[in-house]
Amino acid sequence: MNIDRIPAAWVPVCALSDILPNTGVCALVNGVQVAVFHLADDGGRVFAIDNFDPGSQASVLSRGLIGNLGERIVVASPIYKHHFDLRTGECLEIPENSVNAFAARVEDGHVWVAA
Template identity: 70%
Template sequence: MHRDIQTDNWISVCQLGDIVPNTGVCALLNQRQIAVFHVQAGEARVFAIDNYDPNSQAAVLSRGLVGSVGERIVVASPIYKQHFDLQTGECLEAPEHSVNTYPARIEDGKVWVGL
């Protein structure tokens, strides 16, 4: 089961411009691989989820394709193509393989993730 990680420990990851719109990057934060996504649909938004795909057992989600399924903003895993909701971490095809989400924000042109 996924869980939302909430904390006041914010870490600066990179400049927003360092992430091509509608793609992701992997950041190593406190020994944890986090997939950080820059979604540009109108205003810029950022999302952070675990980089580890439990379906393929590989750390690859940051390399997935960003899109939507209905109203949900998702990333499709590059290996088996399961879709992960970037807001909730839910794996749409296999909810038992959902991932953790982390708060993310843009401030002064920088991407911040809360751990």
């Protein structure tokens, strides 16, 4: 769950314009489903976490609602509404259900995720 590690490789996911602002998409990155989110803030930031929600045992996090709880940017799982921090993958309600977070960036209008 440590996103401070140096990525082994960056994988292109899609054009930033393919992700509507304040929504997410699911991408297959090296065989793993990753939920990639595009924030409609002034920087057009992107975040990436596992798509699999341990609470519901379903791959649905990319379909969750983006928001914030205090200073934390989160996605609410569409099934049980648990909140996952987009920076760290931490599940705020049940920390043991936390997911992996991946480094993500936008370069030349394309979204890249660290594999």
